[in-house]
Amino acid sequence: MAEYKKTLNLPDTAFPMRGDLARREPMMLEDWRKKDFYGQVRRARLGRPKFILHDGPPYANGDIHIGHAVNKVLKDIIVKSKSLEGFDAPYVPGWDCHGLPIELMVEKKHGKNIPPRQFRALCREFAKEQIARQRKDFVRLGVLGDWEHPYLTMDFSFEANIIRTLGAVLQNGYLYQGQKPVHWCISCLSALAEAEVEYEERVSPAIDVLFHAVDAKALATAFNLQLPLSDVHAVIWTTTPWTLPANEAISVNSEFVYDLIQTSHGVLLLAHELSGECLARYGLEGHLLAQARGKDLEFLLFEHPFSDRIVPIILGDHVTLEAGTGLVHTAPAHGLDDYVVGSRYHLPVDNPVEADGHFRQDEPLVGGVDVFEANNVIIERLKTMGRLLCQTQYKHSYPHCWRHKTPIIFRATSQWFIGMESGNLGTLRDIARKAVKATAFYPSWGRARLEGMIANRPDWCISRQRNWGVPIAFFLHNETGVLHPRTSELIEDVAKLVEKEGIDAWFELDPVELLKNDAEHYHKVVDTLDVWFDSGVTHACVLKTRPELAHPANMYLEGSDQHRGWFQSSLLTGCATDGYAPYQSLLTHGFVVDGQGHKMSKSRGNVIAPQKIMDNLGADILRLWVASTDYAGEMNISDEILKHVVEAYRRIRNTLRFLLANIADFDATAELPVEELLEIDRYALWLTAELQKEVRQCYDRYDFHQIVQLLQAFCSEDLGGFYLDILKDRLYTSRIDAPARRAAQQTLFHIVHTLVRLLAPILSFTAEEVWAQLEGSADETIFSKYWYVLPPDPDPAFITRWKKLRQLREDVQKELERLRAAALIGSSLGAEVELYVNGHEGDFLRDMGDELRFILLTSSAVCFSSGPAALKTRIEGVCVVVKPTLYRKCERCWHHRATVGRDLSCPELCDRCITNLFGEGEIRRYA
RNA sequence: GCUCGAUUAGCUCAAAGGUAGAGCAUUCGGUUGAUAACCGAAAGACAGAGGAUCGUUACCUCUAUCGAGUACCA
Numbered sequence A: 001m002a003e004y005k006k007t008l009n010l011p012d013t014a015f016p017m018r019g020d021l022a023r024r025e026p027m028m029l030e031d032w033r034k035k036d037f038y039g040q041v042r043r044a045r046l047g048r049p050k051f052i053l054h055d056g057p058p059y060a061n062g063d064i065h066i067g068h069a070v071n072k073v074l075k076d077i078i079v080k081s082k083s084l085e086g087f088d089a090p091y092v093p094g095w096d097c098h099g100l101p102i103e104l105m106v107e108k109k110h111g112k113n114i115p116p117r118q119f120r121a122l123c124r125e126f127a128k129e130q131i132a133r134q135r136k137d138f139v140r141l142g143v144l145g146d147w148e149h150p151y152l153t154m155d156f157s158f159e160a161n162i163i164r165t166l167g168a169v170l171q172n173g174y175l176y177q178g179q180k181p182v183h184w185c186i187s188c189l190s191a192l193a194e195a196e197v198e199y200e201e202r203v204s205p206a207i208d209v210l211f212h213a214v215d216a217k218a219l220a221t222a223f224n225l226q227l228p229l230s231d232v233h234a235v236i237w238t239t240t241p242w243t244l245p246a247n248e249a250i251s252v253n254s255e256f257v258y259d260l261i262q263t264s265h266g267v268l269l270l271a272h273e274l275s276g277e278c279l280a281r282y283g284l285e286g287h288l289l290a291q292a293r294g295k296d297l298e299f300l301l302f303e304h305p306f307s308d309r310i311v312p313i314i315l316g317d318h319v320t321l322e323a324g325t326g327l328v329h330t331a332p333a334h335g336l337d338d339y340v341v342g343s344r345y346h347l348p349v350d351n352p353v354e355a356d357g358h359f360r361q362d363e364p365l366v367g368g369v370d371v372f373e374a375n376n377v378i379i380e381r382l383k384t385m386g387r388l389l390c391q392t393q394y395k396h397s398y399p400h401c402w403r404h405k406t407p408i409i410f411r412a413t414s415q416w417f418i419g420m421e422s423g424n425l426g427t428l429r430d431i432a433r434k435a436v437k438a439t440a441f442y443p444s445w446g447r448a449r450l451e452g453m454i455a456n457r458p459d460w461c462i463s464r465q466r467n468w469g470v471p472i473a474f475f476l477h478n479e480t481g482v483l484h485p486r487t488s489e490l491i492e493d494v495a496k497l498v499e500k501e502g503i504d505a506w507f508e509l510d511p512v513e514l515l516k517n518d519a520e521h522y523h524k525v526v527d528t529l530d531v532w533f534d535s536g537v538t539h540a541c542v543l544k545t546r547p548e549l550a551h552p553a554n555m556y557l558e559g560s561d562q563h564r565g566w567f568q569s570s571l572l573t574g575c576a577t578d579g580y581a582p583y584q585s586l587l588t589h590g591f592v593v594d595g596q597g598h599k600m601s602k603s604r605g606n607v608i609a610p611q612k613i614m615d616n617l618g619a620d621i622l623r624l625w626v627a628s629t630d631y632a633g634e635m636n637i638s639d640e641i642l643k644h645v646v647e648a649y650r651r652i653r654n655t656l657r658f659l660l661a662n663i664a665d666f667d668a669t670a671e672l673p674v675e676e677l678l679e680i681d682r683y684a685l686w687l688t689a690e691l692q693k694e695v696r697q698c699y700d701r702y703d704f705h706q707i708v709q710l711l712q713a714f715c716s717e718d719l720g721g722f723y724l725d726i727l728k729d730r731l732y733t734s735r736i737d738a739p740a741r742r743a744a745q746q747t748l749f750h751i752v753h754t755l756v757r758l759l760a761p762i763l764s765f766t767a768e769e770v771w772a773q774l775e776g777s778a779d780e781t782i783f784s785k786y787w788y789v790l791p792p793d794p795d796p797a798f799i800t801r802w803k804k805l806r807q808l809r810e811d812v813q814k815e816l817e818r819l820r821a822a823a824l825i826g827s828s829l830g831a832e833v834e835l836y837v838n839g840h841e842g843d844f845l846r847d848m849g850d851e852l853r854f855i856l857l858t859s860s861a862v863c864f865s866s867g868p869a870a871l872k873t874r875i876e877g878v879c880v881v882v883k884p885t886l887y888r889k890c891e892r893c894w895h896h897r898a899t900v901g902r903d904l905s906c907p908e909l910c911d912r913c914i915t916n917l918f919g920e921g922e923i924r925r926y927a
Numbered sequence B: 001g002c003u004c005g006a007u008u009a010g011c012u013c014a015a016a017g018g019u020a021g022a023g024c025a026u027u028c029g030g031u032u033g034a035u036a037a038c039c040g041a042a043a044g045a046c047a048g049a050g051g052a053u054c055g056u057u058a059c060c061u062c063u064a065u066c067g068a069g070u071a072c073c074a
Helices: A002-007 A021-034 A037-044 A066-085 A100-110 A116-140 A156-171 A216-222 A241-246 A272-282 A336-344 A371-384 A428-437 A445-456 A487-501 A511-521 A531-536 A538-543 A566-577 A610-616 A619-628 A639-662 A679-701 A704-733 A739-759 A764-775 A796-821 A843-856 A911-918
Strands: A175-185 A197-212 A232-238 A249-252 A257-263 A266-271 A287-293 A301-303 A310-315 A327-330 A388-401 A409-418 A440-442 A475-477 A522-524 A553-559 A583-589 A831-837 A860-864 A878-884
Touching (some): A021 A116, A021 A619, A066 A116, A066 A619, A100 A116, A156 A175, A156 A538, A156 A566, A197 A241, A197 A301, A232 A241, A249 A336, A310 A336, A327 A336, A428 A445, A428 A566, A475 A511, A487 A511, A566 A583, A619 A704, A619 A764, A639 A739, A679 A704, A679 A739, A704 A739, A704 A911, A739 A764, A796 A843, A796 A878, A831 A843
Parallel strands (some): A232 A266, A553 A583
Antiparallel strands (some): A197 A388, A301 A310, A831 A878
């Protein structure tokens, strides 16, 4: 009995069922590296149209987390799909190397008080180590790129080009030095850019403070009162008592109505709209004495509550009725609004707070005290002076340093800014707005987000008071502070030096070297650049300098946080140097959260490390998860989700294995023309072509999770549940060289070649593994190939017919299941099918004759023109009856046939098997 | 605070103004010639309330939950 199994053409392949990815992927990577797969693709695409996805540099600190993995995998999927599409899509990864976080790490490791030069050397060393670690993990993900030649923002040439680009920004009139309040971190001891600020809830002391009116007469006039009042106080409300020492004015809104209200605490000046609320807060009764418009109060004078200073009322639109008293304490050194309104009135911008957040020693009352400590000191003083009307706790969101997580302050210092409202090419804001309009966004809401940010953002403070950064390499006049007249030449001189020796060249430079006799009148700027400037000019330092790349890039792709970060810094520097954005499209992805949608955090214990996924399940599983998740929103990951991904992977892998195993003996050199294929083969190819069409469209739209769905459905429904299921009989039982079998193999060959390409950008390891099987060697990467070209589609009527056949198959399967439940049959081959065909809808069924049984996977399927009442099928006029077979089972093909036993020399076989074994072999047309 | 967005089976995702689909997971069954595989079947969902509509999960409003963005929050 069992010997007939040996006469079958059973599948055979070295392609293992289980991927064993975690163990084998690293070996494959090593092989790819040796064979220079990246270089192969470059050579294969030489001269093709370019698609440049420009890599945003991750910060060179810490091991990569799942967010990095998502980012790099998405980039890799795009680069690879573009490559298969025929583009030359080089991928040059990069790293962001300067900046405070690395300084902090080095300080932690080596202590403070290291000489600057040595300190910078240590920073460079540290960054190098971090890059090596991160690179290893990125490579492990299967990301194809020029990992041997990444760009580093600390490369000497890069540093030099940063300085040159800064020069271009200056040249175009977008750079200025100014004394104005900026976000200041007292832990960093440095100014911060918008991108380095994050808002967190904080409880601050909120106080209502009295400012005594100085000139009762003027006040009376303003309020149109006959008699001057005594004991009048303007009431301001603030949540930052420590800014009171720098108070220079009280702002009111010119349009609001202000009340004078008699209370037991004297006469209070409050905005009418807020007065009731305020009195309630103070627990006071009052009656209205007079009213005036804000604009009538301008220049009225009041006493500072504890300093020896008289301050005016000024008008400002920033005064609102949302909170407080409608009178706003104004300290130009500690708030941007205050600064703006203050400069209109030429108020001084005296900042009494030092870099470390302590008041200057000579400041009365709070000299040497930390600002947040000073709150209490000031409140006590106000109390003793009777100027504190009310004190509460106020919970609000407050800016914090994104590195230190500590509250930051506004502090006026001399800094360098990129101005939004100036410039030789037009205002930067306008140019940037136009650039955003010209950019494509995936998903589309990115546009509104970036637009909004550009419309509202303040000037960009690009100077930092740090060591590990690219210098703002300017010479300023000692007395006037004006830039050296030959600045643009000098910048080039400096850049040349930096190109040779790195940024140290500037810090160690003796001005005489470049300025000669001028040197005694000029000094070097020692501020460094915001690291966001570094990464923001990669378009100038990378895209424009590497011959294989191009400018502008086709795409920048980063997490959605980079609207505020890299997308914006690149946009602004691009606009300030070239007048347009360095990218044509932006793609953003969301953050990774756990199964419940919670943020990942060590304290919650829900962190999933990419390294762990790769070590346990393999990079292809991680890649498949990335691809199958909609990146537009948050991306959920958990062990359960990964388990499902593994299942999905198995399905795809096994399908590939089955395809490979059945074409093991197929000679592909002479392609069989479509006409020699059977009908079902052509239908299967049509399904494959449809799949390819849809998948390519999805790649084109960057809609990857759809692709995974499509591939999975194809493997399960079209192949596993239909075509392959039916095909087994033909592949196994035909003569090994039968035309019908070769037709099947030719079809499988087409399918596997299509499929392996379609999934290669996602399941790169698996695809290369399949590719090596197909090619017989692993010397060439699949990514040097193009999408597979399939034979032309059959006509629509043909397709319709086969769709109906599939429905019929489903209907019959339901009926089979009924017999099975009644224990009348086991396998479907234990059943016979009778079809009753009325009308013409089912004519084609008659034509198929005996081959119908192969489609239905039953031992026989016969058409009759009329017969007993039977179950309707979804084909008009076609009914079906399924019954158990009465015949013996052929031991070879398992069909139950009347012919089994007729040939006495082979009593266990049917006629079909006999001819397939010893005769001409059967002929098939349909299935 | 303000502005957006989301909410479809256990999970990941679809679709459509008129019987809501798929894959995986689950249960049951078949098969033992893809076998740590394969095939079939079953069961399973429109967050809640109100409204417009002949009718909707789909449009509108509100509520809930989640998320994101943003702020000159004095």
